[in-house]
Amino acid sequence: MIAAEPFVCNAFAQNTYIVHDGERGEAFVVDAGMYEETERLAFDRFLKQRRLTLKFLVNTHLHLDHIFGNRFIADRYGVPLYYAKEDEFLLNDFASQAAAFGLQVGAEHLPPVSENAFSGHFSLAFAGTEIKMIPAPGHSPGSVLVYLPSESLLFSGDTLFRGGVGRTDLPGGNTAQLKESLKMTAAAFDESVKILPGHGLPTTLAFEKKYNPFLI
Numbered sequence: 001m002i003a004a005e006p007f008v009c010n011a012f013a014q015n016t017y018i019v020h021d022g023e024r025g026e027a028f029v030v031d032a033g034m035y036e037e038t039e040r041l042a043f044d045r046f047l048k049q050r051r052l053t054l055k056f057l058v059n060t061h062l063h064l065d066h067i068f069g070n071r072f073i074a075d076r077y078g079v080p081l082y083y084a085k086e087d088e089f090l091l092n093d094f095a096s097q098a099a100a101f102g103l104q105v106g107a108e109h110l111p112p113v114s115e116n117a118f119s120g121h122f123s124l125a126f127a128g129t130e131i132k133m134i135p136a137p138g139h140s141p142g143s144v145l146v147y148l149p150s151e152s153l154l155f156s157g158d159t160l161f162r163g164g165v166g167r168t169d170l171p172g173g174n175t176a177q178l179k180e181s182l183k184m185t186a187a188a189f190d191e192s193v194k195i196l197p198g199h200g201l202p203t204t205l206a207f208e209k210k211y212n213p214f215l216i
């Protein structure tokens, strides 16, 4: 059975998720927000205690709070990093974004450029099932939803939160695109789909259609 374990990371309370299949002993990570050493250690400890092998990382987008740990994942685990090419420009911006938020960043935070960037719709195999990356631009140009159809599980990044949506005033944000992506999300998934956002609590599409002012 596939499950997702949240780790709340960094000053932005970003949700890093370890998605794992206990039977096969495999895992992947959705976003890597580890900023502090304690956050990196908690991540290591979980994988070790569960005897999980990390297979890859997927980024929902490349804002700094979702990628503080990309360097750590690449160096410690040597796994492929997948993200949308449309967000790659944000990597060059990393240090200035950090400075704008008054955050110190060191070599351990500097995100590597991946040779596994993708563009448009993309899918990966994991533990005998399929993971779909669905473009949802707006919060950033390369924002994607990460969908596991077999589990009816959706990682919404900063596109959709419980009761809210991502801001569009950060680099590359576009309000009209975000509205289109939310419309697509509302139409594309079953109401019972479980949504795990990049910040805050889990939700469902049914709940958001009822209570989220951006989806009603």
Ligand SMILES: [Zn+2]
Pocket (backbone or CB within 6 Å): 061, 063, 139, 158, 166
């Ligand atoms: Zn973001």
